[in-house]
Amino acid sequence: MSGAADREAVFPTRQSLGIMKAKLKGAETGHSLLKRKSEALTKRFREITRRIDEAKRKMGRVMQIASLSLAEVTYAVGGNIGYQIQESAKSARFRIRAKQENVSGVLLPAFESYLTEGNNDFAMTGLGKGGQQVQRCRETYARAVEALVELASLQTAFVILDEVIKVVNRRVNAIEHVIIPRTENTIKYINSELDEIDREEFYRLKKVANKKKLDNAAAEADRQHRSEELAAMEEENGAPERASGPTDLLAAEEDEDVIF
Amino acid sequence: MASQTDFRDRQFLAVIGDEDSVTGLLLAGIGHVTPPPDNQKNFLVVDNKTDTAAIEAAFERYTTERKDIGIVLINQHIADKIRHRVDTYTQAFPTVLEIPSKDHPYDPEKDSVLRRVRRLFGE
Numbered sequence: 409m410s411g412a413a414d415r416e417a418v419f420p421t422r423q424s425l426g427i428m429k430a431k432l433k434g435a436e437t438g439h440s441l442l443k444r445k446s447e448a449l450t451k452r453f454r455e456i457t458r459r460i461d462e463a464k465r466k467m468g469r470v471m472q473i474a475s476l477s478l479a480e481v482t483y484a485v486g487g488n489i490g491y492q493i494q495e496s497a498k499s500a501r502f503r504i505r506a507k508q509e510n511v512s513g514v515l516l517p518a519f520e521s522y523l524t525e526g527n528n529d530f531a532m533t534g535l536g537k538g539g540q541q542v543q544r545c546r547e548t549y550a551r552a553v554e555a556l557v558e559l560a561s562l563q564t565a566f567v568i569l570d571e572v573i574k575v576v577n578r579r580v581n582a583i584e585h586v587i588i589p590r591t592e593n594t595i596k597y598i599n600s601e602l603d604e605i606d607r608e609e610f611y612r613l614k615k616v617a618n619k620k621k622l623d624n625a626a627a628e629a630d631r632q633h634r635s636e637e638l639a640a641m642e643e644e645n646g647a648p649e650r651a652s653g654p655t656d657l658l659a660a661e662e663d664e665d666v667i668f
Numbered sequence: 669m670a671s672q673t674d675f676r677d678r679q680f681l682a683v684i685g686d687e688d689s690v691t692g693l694l695l696a697g698i699g700h701v702t703p704p705p706d707n708q709k710n711f712l713v714v715d716n717k718t719d720t721a722a723i724e725a726a727f728e729r730y731t732t733e734r735k736d737i738g739i740v741l742i743n744q745h746i747a748d749k750i751r752h753r754v755d756t757y758t759q760a761f762p763t764v765l766e767i768p769s770k771d772h773p774y775d776p777e778k779d780s781v782l783r784r785v786r787r788l789f790g791e
Contacts (some may be wrong), residue, residue, distance in 0.1 A: 457785045464782060468768050475770040478692045488689040494713065497699025499681045503679045504738050517760070519738060523697070542695070549696035553681070560763040562738040563781050572782070 415593040428598065429647040432591040437525030439583045446576045447513045452644055453569045456562055463559040467552075474552040485540040500524070502550065514572045519561040521554055678738035678762060682730040683711040684723060684742040688738045688770050693741065710737060714746050725751050731762055744773040744779070755780045 418424040504519045560637060683690050683699045690713050693699075702708045712726040727750055730740045744766045747754045757764055757780075766779050 460785065462780065464779065468773075471768045474692055475688060478688055478695075478770075487769060490687045490713075493691050493694050494699075494711070496695045497709075497711070498701055500680050500700035500710070501697030502681070504681065506738060519763075545692065546695045546697070549692045553693060553696045553698060556741060556765060556767065557681075557739065561764050563765060564760050564763045566781065567763075568759065571760075585766075651741075 414590050415597050418592060418598070420605075422602070425595065425598045425602070428591055428595045432588065432595065434593060435583050435587050439580060440585065442576055442580045445512050446573060446580055449514065449569060449573050453566070453573060454509050456566050456569065460559070460562050461567060463555070463562055467555055469561055470552045470555050474545075474548045477541070477548040480540065480606045481541045481545045489542075502553060508553060511569075514569065516565045516568060517561065518565065519557050523550075547587040584637065673686065673721075676706050678736055680710050681739045682706075682737045683740060683741045684714060684726055684730070684746055685712075685741065685767070686746070686771070686773070687715065687767050688692050689741075689743055700758040708734070708770070710734075720749050724753060727753055729760070729763065731757060739760045741767050743767060743772070744775065745769060750776065751778075 418428070445604055501524055502521060504521050505668075506517045506519055509518055598645045680700050681693075682691050683698065685693070690711050694711060698710070700710045703750070709728075710730070714723060724748060727740070727742070730737050738761065740762050741753070742764060747766045754764060754766070764780075766781075
């Protein structure tokens, strides 16, 4: 293992090894959870994109029908009613409200359309002629707008999901490619350092034992030597008494008193 | 990210479009004019004489300034004129929706969202 490898700045101790192991476990759990979240969101995302595709096509058709009915109105009324309508628009009858939907912890807004009661800005439109066409046109356009609102909520969900999926994937990748390798490296580093320390300790103990052995041997040799010398000296001095004397310890009558 | 309170009071739609589209959508009842002091309309009629700056200003007003608009509808051929603005608009609220107009058939290839869909699926 190279010392330059990406790892965290920790002291190689057993405690930090424990911390790192816990961290690795946490990172792996988090990784699998986030991965699952990302998959759930992607599934939803694909469904939404498919529905957007469909809804966009549907919108094309619906708008075509709606313009046709507007053309009918123009024909029936016998003139352009655009100006009149633009002037008489005051308060929105067709409104939207946002509600939320929870997909794996992501709040997706969805628009819901509703009609407010009682205000009709176009009561006078088509009063002279073409009232029926105007009414039909309004209904057609109301349906078209409903389709548009549905499409808009899909699109909002699309934009939000897109963003969230990016964030989640970034996290998954960060854990997978940065945090987990780094923690593993740290664990490897701590293990190798600990092994190194163990080896050093073992070597040191061996050295100490060796030294002790040598010292003991030297001390033993010294003692041996000294006792031999002593024996030799004694032999020179009082060999005659000693020769008969100490054979029977019990027989030695006169010991000197031991005074401590 | 849209916050909780951000879209609670967004209850109107806004339209930037040619006369027919605007007329039709107003007939459906989406037109709204704010009370007298400022008298802001939530629709803009674009014809040949409307210049791009005005369209951009309206787009800006509906998407950024006004906080009561949830969906901005814009005719595709008008969106084309301010394409760079529409393409760089990535917020979730309000939603910008490109709609077909009578004279200009709908082209899915130009739609900013559909293009993103295509790009995401690698087409």
